[in-house]
Every structure is written in C-alpha cells, then in structure tokens.
Amino acid sequence: MSAEPISGADIVIKALVDQGVDVVFGYPGGAVLPIYDSLFKQNSLRHVLVRQEGGAVHAAEGYARSTGKVGVVLVTSGPGATNAVTGLTDALMDSVPVICLTGQVPTHLIGNDAFQEADTTGITRPCTKHNYLVRDVNELARVMHEAFYIARSGRPGPVVIDLPKDVLFALGRYAGPEDIQHKSYRPQTRPDPARVEEALKLIAKAERPLVYGGGGIINSGPEACARFAEFVRLIDAPCTLTLMGLGALPASDPHFLGMVGMHGTYEANWAMHDCDVMIAVGSRFDDRVTGRLNAFSPNSKKIHVDIDPSSINKNVRVDVPLVGDCGETLAMLIAGWAEAAPRRADGRAKWWACIEEWRGRDCLRYDRGRKDIIKPQYALERLYALTHEHDPFITTEVGQHQMWAAQFFKFEKPFHWMTSGGLGTMGYGLPAAVGVQVAHPGALVIDIAGEASILMNIQEMSTICQYRLPVKAFILNNQYMGMVRQWQELLHGGRYSESYTAALPDFVKLAEAFGANGRRVTDPAELDDAIRYMIETPGAVILDVAVDEFENCFPMIPSGAAHNEMLLGPEDEARKPVSEEGMVLV
C-alpha cells in the first residue's frame, strides 16, 4: 500500500507500469482526459494514438499475439467504447489477452443518457472474458491487477474496465500486484494423470495417428510450442495445424501436413478423416475445421487437450479429455511416452505411405504458366521466397488472400502469424501490423491484404506514418470481395451481388497522401522487383499487386461437406454441387 492517496487516473497508470506494460494503444476523449493527463506527466508508458478505436484493439491484439504479453487499449466513453466492440469480440474468439480501459460518464450521471454515455459493461458482457465497472476509487488498483490476471490466465481473453470520470479524479489508495489475488478464479492447468496415461495407451496402439494443433499451443507460450514439436517428433505422427496454430510446428518439419479445414490441404483433411487416433492440442473443433459433423473423422478415438473445459465435447464427442495447459500436458505426455511407446519397429509405414500418396496430389497447384497476369498464389510464393530470410511477421485481413497466405507462407516459428480466425474481421490486418511493429521496431512486418479489407481500417496508415512504422501492406488487388464472389459462384449462380468494388482508390496516391510510399505492379515479370522495393524502402509501403480477378481459393471443403469430399479446383466444383443443408451454413 502506498502511503499517500493518489488520483484514480494515477492509480491506472501506476498499475499499468507495475504490470509491465510499456505501450498503450488509444484515442482520447472527454471521459478519459484525467488518464491522458496522467500519461502526459510520466515517461514509463508510451501511448500510440490510433485513428479509430477499433484500430486500437486490433493493434493491441497484434502486439499481444506477437509478444505473448497482454495488449492494452485506452478509449473514451460512449462511441469510444462501442467502436472497440468488434476488436473485443475478435480477441474473445481468438483468445487474445487484451485489457481495454474505457472512460465512463461520472457515477452520478450513469443511467441518465448523459453525453457520450453507453452501457459499456452491458454491451461488452458477451464479448469479453470479464468486465468491470469501477465505482469506488479504492477498488481500482485491485480491479486493474485482477483484470491482468484474468486476461492472461486460463484461456486468455479481453477484459474491459469501465472507469467513470469522477473515479479518475477521486483520491484513493494504491496497492501493487503482489498484494492482489483473485478470490476464486483458478483455472486448472494440470490434467488428470490417469487420463494422460489413458491417452498414451491410445497413442501407442494407434496405427494411423494424427496430431491436430491449434492456437492454444501458441497461447501457452514458446516453451509449449517447443514441447509440441518435440512430442510430434517423438511419437512420429503426422501433424496438421489450424489457421490459428500455424507456426506451432515448423512448416519445414516432415511431419507437417499443412493447414486443416475448409481451405486446408488435401493431405491434412484426408488424414483427419482417415486417422484412428486424433490428438487435438489447443484446438477447438471449429466448424471451419470439422466440415459436416456427422461425417467428421468417423473412425478415430479422440484425445483433446484444452485449458477450457467448455471446449471439450462442444462440437465433437471426445474419448479422452485432458483439461489443462498445453505446455504442462505435453510435458506429461512426453515424460510418459518412454514407457508407453510401442516396442515394435515396423512403425506406421502404411500410414505414411497413404500420406505420401495424398501429398502427391499437389493440392495447392495452380496455373503457373501465366506470363500475362499475376496469379495471387504466385504473388505469395514470391513474397515468401524474397522475405522469409528476414523472419517476417505476417498479419492478414480476411478473405481469399488470408487463406492463400496461410497456404503459401511457411511459418517456422510461433508468434509470427497474426490473423483474425474466429470472428473473421475484415480490417484486422493493418492495425494489427501497427501493434506488431510497435512491439518489434526492427522487424519486417507485412500486412497481406485484400483491397476491400484494407479499406475498412485504412485510416491507420496515418498512425503508421505518425510513428514512422515501416509496415508493409501487400495488397492482392482483384477488385472483388474475392471470397464473397467465390461463394456467389458456388451457391448463387454467379450473381455477383455487390461484391465488385467499382470505385477503388489509387493505392499509390493514397499511400503518398498519408506520407508513405506506394507502388503498383501488374506484370509478373516485375513482381520480384516490386517486392524488393517494398522490403528495401525504409518506411511504410503499400504495394498494390493487381492479380487475376477471377482466381478462386482451393482446395475447398464446401459447407455441409465432409473432409473426403473436398474440391481440388474449379473442375470439381461443377461435379459436386453444394447440398441444401450446406447452402444455409456460413
């Protein structure tokens, strides 16, 4: 306890500093002016001024997902808070630890429809892990520290702290994090050892095992990722990763089958369908992964490692639930393997032969012969080839480009891939890149974007220029909302209702207007040169890559279909129409 009472605003700043926060993404307004005043008077915390509050949350997400630390947002009441809602929902869906401080009208005005008042705790209740309205300045320090604990413990997520203006002015006592413990919240991190043994027996007996890893491994930390790779190699099983899990196992590892799911690889999806033991680690059997549920991996025993008990048996009935932290659970599995491992030497040659056959389908092939037009896949292959030595951080927007990026960019390390998986938020990538670049000032940070998505938060170019962040926006410009158009072709007779953008800006001029650099490329022969220009130019760059307007993203499991019914290309599309049940799915 500090001896002298200090203002609520000072308590907020002191708590942030004591929690190890070095940067806050925010936007000022009337209700949070006291905090901005306290910020002004200190030097421990940096503030990054975004251009819209939604951008602040995505920036904090990018910061959090590239560092493993908690991202912090500071916005004002009313519209400041409501603008943050999309980002909070995004963080909840993808389990990203974020603290969002929102201003609120003074306590005596709450409920009076005061200027810039919104029921922030009411609005954000379903889109946060937890939220608080602080009515007493002496509760403030406790709430701040509790919020950090909640945001990063168990399954991480966003926490909102709503701060009435009078509480920020009031004087109160500060207490440090060491004095605070949440009264009841203690997530289980260690699974039942008996269950671990059960799992090991299943794995040892398996003839066609498959490891299916997700974002939970990355959330569990770098050590958990290393253990995950060790485990996969130890049991010598093929491994697929979800969109959120990319990087948990190095893409170059021979056990890696590529991404699973709707736009996952042929080999990953077939392996999922045909395996006899599935080991899900930090993944949640999302509908983008499972395809049609009653045809999902029909003959496998399923082991599910997850820290969130509500993930177990939510969509898919599992045989061995292991409720616990991925890292701790993997350590137990690794420790027990020596004893459980099968003594026979024949291994799983048949299973690997199957997998090699599936790999042989070369499911990511595309028309490589085109000299007149840039294929989006080609653009990403070249981007990967010319940048991977720089160990880049990749963010994406949402749509076809996102799926191509997941397919064609090979991630060797965790924490280098930031994408909006659960919520699918267009406009995520550019502000997320702001957060990543702030956390890693010297790194190469690329937002792989579509021209439609990037326009949803293009105002953050202004933030990028203000802080001289050398973010690279790599736009695959096909002038369509490509994924919308692809679905209109698949489900709606090719009637392109509102999916064409008729008045796109000149992205080169747009970049220049913000004070950044821009270049447009249309000729495949000039692509490498343009990418080099993008990397070598010291500041922010928008590279507008004009790509084939009509290219579609394959392979694809259409809605309502099973893993073994995937489409490899447009020629399959005509042969396998989408079922009526599939039509209503998203």
Added chain:
Amino acid sequence: MADIERHTIAVLVDNEPGILARVVGLFSGRGYNIDSLTVAEVDRSNSLSRITVVTSGTPMIIEQIKAQLSRVVPVRKVQDLTDEGPFVERELVLIKMVGKGEARIESLRLADVFRARVVDSTTESFVFEITGSSEKLNAFIGLMEPLGLVEISRTGAVAIARGTSHF
C-alpha cells in the same frame, strides 16, 4: 436427436453487479433454455449468491451449460442436482382468487387439502400461498382455474441435495 432432459442446476456466485445478467446472457446468447431461474444472496459475510436454474436440453447441451457456467469468472461452483443424486425441489406460489358463493367455498376446501394458506382475504377474494414441488403446484393451479383464479405469481424452483453432501 438425443433425448431432451430436464436438469436442476445450482450455481454459487460472487454477489457482484451484473452477475445475473452474465448468467442470463449466457443462456440467451448460446440458445439454451431457462425453464425457471431464482437468485438470492445466501452468504452475506462472503457475499455469495445462489442461482437455481431449471433447464432442458440434450445430455451434450446440459454438459455444455455446466461448462459454460463454470467459465464465468465470478462463478464459484456449479452443481447438477439432477445428476448428483436425490434432491429436494420446492417452489412457492401466490394465487389470487376472485368470486363469491360456492366456487369461493370450494377453493377454500381444496386449498385445505393441498395445505395452501390464506395470506390475504376480502369478502370477494383470497390470496393463497402454497409451497411444494412444481408438479404439485401445477395440479393445484389446474384445480383453481375454474373457481375464479385471476392471477398467479411463482418464484420458480429452489433446490438442495438430500443427505449430508453440500456445496
């Protein structure tokens, strides 16, 4: 489609602002049913409230409901009374009867059979109070309907496990 089961679930929560909204929002947001829900503080010194919720769903949904409830930060304990052995379930109803003559007398007679108490009376009305299982109360209400029943107020079920086991 698996069978729909009815479960009575007791939830011990920190009595803090918004906790009821959190629980109710969880049910509506995820499309679960609430057949009835009651809440009151049960431990003043530790500021704990007990929510009793009667819900219905497939076994998989019931399991999800419990897991989702446990995930709410201020939730201390979740107990599925239906699953965990015998329990006592009670509900209280206030029933207003309006009328004169034979029907009025008959309602009083039936109330006596059901051990309902008269808690308010005028020359033209009664308010009965009755406690019991939801089935018993439904039976009583059914009998009262033709006798001048004009208004019902029910608490919803509260429940507790039988025997020595406790939260």
